[in-house]
Amino acid sequence: MDLAFSKEEIAFREEVRAFFRDNVPPETRRKMVEGRHLSKDEMVAWWRILNKKGWGVSHWPKEYGGTGWSSVQQYIFNEELQMHPAPAPLAFGVSMVGPVIYTFGNEKQKQHYLPRIANVDDWWCQGFSEPGSGSDLASLKTKAERKGDKYIINGQKTWTTLAQHADMIFCLCRTDTSAKKQMGISFIVFSMKSKGVTVRPIETIDGGHEVNEVFFDDVEVPVENLIGEENKGWDYAKFLLGNERTGIARVGVSKERLRRIKELASKVEQNGKPVLEDQGFREKLAACEIELKALELTQLRVVADEGKHGKGKPNPASSVLKIKGSEIQQTTTELLMEVIGPFAAPYDEHGDDASNETMDWTAQIAPSYFNNRKVSIYGGSNEIQRNIITKAVLGL
C-alpha cells in the first residue's frame, strides 16, 4: 500500500503541467477561470493543439491514436487539464462515440471516423434522451425504418448538448417496435446537415444556450451508418454510459474552483476583513476540501483497481464518484455565491455570447451556480446512481 505517486508519475505530471502552461491559449484559460462560455472556434483550436501533441484521444488504444498511458497517468492528465483549467476533449466524440466505434464498428467506420474525431473535424453530439425518456432511456420512441439501403428516421431528441455546433450525431433509434423495450434499439450515426434535421435551442436557467431539442423529420440515413448490429444498440449505450461515469468525479474541476474561491475570498471584504478570514466561511470551505480529498482518494482507488485488474466492467463504485463529485461541484459554486454576496445580482444579458463581454467576472458567478444544478441530473441522475449501488453493490 502506497499512496504516493512514483517518481515517473511525478515527472509525467510535470511534463503535462508544463505543456498546458505553454500551450493553452491564455484567453481560453481566462474564460475557463471566470466560468465564461467559449466559442466553438476557441474550443476546436485548443483541441487541435492537444491532438497535434498526440494527446487528443489519450485513453484510446494505441492502434487508434491513443497514448498507451497507464490508468494513473490518464488520471493525472485529466486532473491537470481540469486544474489548469482548459477544456476537456469533446466527450461526445472522444469518450462516447469513439470507443463505441473502435469496439463495435467495422473497419471502414473506424478508418473514416476515428481520425476525424481525434482532430475534431466532426463535432459530435449525443442523441439519447427524449422528452418522454429521461432516466427511463429504454422507453425511447425515435424510429428508424429500414427502406432498401436507407433508414428513414423520425422522432425527437432533447437535452442535446452543443448540438448547435454539431456536424454529426450518434443516435439511439427504435428499429424493431415489436421487441421488448431494450431489444429493438439500434445505434445509428448521421450528419446533422441531413435534410429533415432541425435544431431548436433550449435556454437554461442560467440564461445560457448549451442544450437543444433536435427534431428528425423523414431523415434519410444510409444503412452503413449503423454501428454494430441492428437491435443491439442498448448494449452499446450501456457500454458508453459506463465509460462516461469514470471521469465524472471531476476532482480537478473542484480543486481549481476551490483555488478560485480562496483567491476571491481573500479579496472580498466583510466586516472590514477578508471573507476568507471569517470562521464560519473557513469551516464550510474546510468541510468541502475534506470531502474532496476523500473523493480524490476514492477515485484513485478505482483508478488503481482498473490499472491492476483491467478495466473490464465499469466499477460500480464509480457511482460513488458521480454522486460525491456532483455534490462537491455544486458546493463549490455555492461557496462562490457566498463570497460574492450581493454582487451576484447583476445579470449579463450578453453573457452567453463569447465575443461580447460587457460585464466583469462577477456576473458569471450566479449563472455558474444555477448551471451546476445539472451535474446531479445528467450522466444518470444521482438517484439512478443510487439504484446502481443498490443493485450492483448491495445486492438489494
Place this chain on the structure above:
Amino acid sequence: MDFDLSEEQRLLKESIDGLLTDSYDFDARKKYQKEKGGWSKAVWGKLAEQGLLGLPFAEADGGFGAGAVETMIVMEALGKALVLEPYLATVVIGGGFLRHGGSAEQKAAHIPGIIDGSKTFAFAQLEKNSRYDLADVSTTAKKKGGAYVIDGEKFVVLNGENADTLIVTARTKGSRHDKTGIGVFLVPANAKGVTRKGYPTQDGLHAADITFTGVEVGSDAAIGDPENGLPLIERVVDEARTAMCAEAVGAMDEALKTTVEYLKTRKQFGVPIGSFQTLQHRAADMFVALEQARSMSMFATMAADFEDAKERATAVAAAKVQIGKSGKFIGQQSIQLHGGIGMTQEAKIGHYFKRLTMIENTFGDTDYHLRRVAEGGLV
C-alpha cells in the same frame, strides 16, 4: 500508487479475521463483557500468541517492526467484531509512547509485558475542563529531589480500571494552557496515592476516573523531555486517532452489511423491505459514506509517513472529520432501517452505533477537527 495489501499484510488480515470469527461472535462478546474487568484474558492471550500485540514494536525490542498499515488492518478487524480488549490503550497508545519517546531502559522494562499479554496500559490524559485540548493540563508533577510528585484528577481513562501501568500527562512547569512544561509519566497503577473509580462506558468498554494524590515516581518515570512532552503527546494521539478511524471503518462496514442483510430478510406488506426504494437509497448513501470514510482512513494511515508534522496532523484531523460524519450517518441510519429491533440491546446493530458515537467524541469530535483544518493551512 498502490492500494492493495502486500502478501504479508493479506496474511495478517486473514489471521486476525480468522481469530475473531472463531472467538468473537456477538454472544461471546456478551460473555466477555461479564468477565472481571469487562474483557477476556483468554482472547488477549490469543492475540498475544498470534503476535498481534507485538506488531508495531521494533524487532530489537521483540516486536515485528510493522507499520501504520498493519495497525489499520488490525483496528479495522477489531472494529468489525466490536472487540472490548484494550488494544488501543495498550498497544497503540501505551506502545506508541514507548516507541516514540521511551528510553532503552523504559522499553526493556515495559515492551515485553505488552507483547506477551501480561501487562496492559491506560492513558490518563483527559481532565475536568480540558475537553479536546491536549495542552490543557492542570495535573502537576513537581520535582522533589530525584523524584516527581504527581497531583491531579484524570477522567474517562480507557482501560484505566484494569491497566497495570498508567501513562499520565502532568505539568512540570508553567500554567494550565501553556504548550510547554508538560511531561509524560509512567505510573504503576498500584502506586501509593492512586485512586481509581472504574465504570463501564456507553459502548460496553471500561474506563476510570483516577485521582493522583502526592504520587511519587522516580525521575526515570518521565518519557521523553518532562518539560516539553506535547509534541510526543500529539504524535501518539494522532496515531490513536488514526487507529480509531480504522476501527470506525470496520464498525461502519459491518453495520452496513448487517443492515443490508436485514433489509433482505425482514418482510412487511408481503415483501422484503429492501425492495422499497426509499430504503434502498438510504443504504446507497450509507455505502457512499463508508467509501469516503475508508478513503480518509487510508489517507490518515499513509500520513504517518509524511515528513511534515503539520501536514500529518492536518491529514489526521481531516480523516477524523470524515469518519465522524460518516460514522454518525451510518450509525443513525442503521438503527432507522432496522426499525424497532434496532432499538434493543439484544440486537448487535445498536452496539455499532454506540461505539461509533463514542469514537466520534474521543480525541476531538467532528467540529473540533473541522476547526483545526479550517484554522490550519486547510487540506
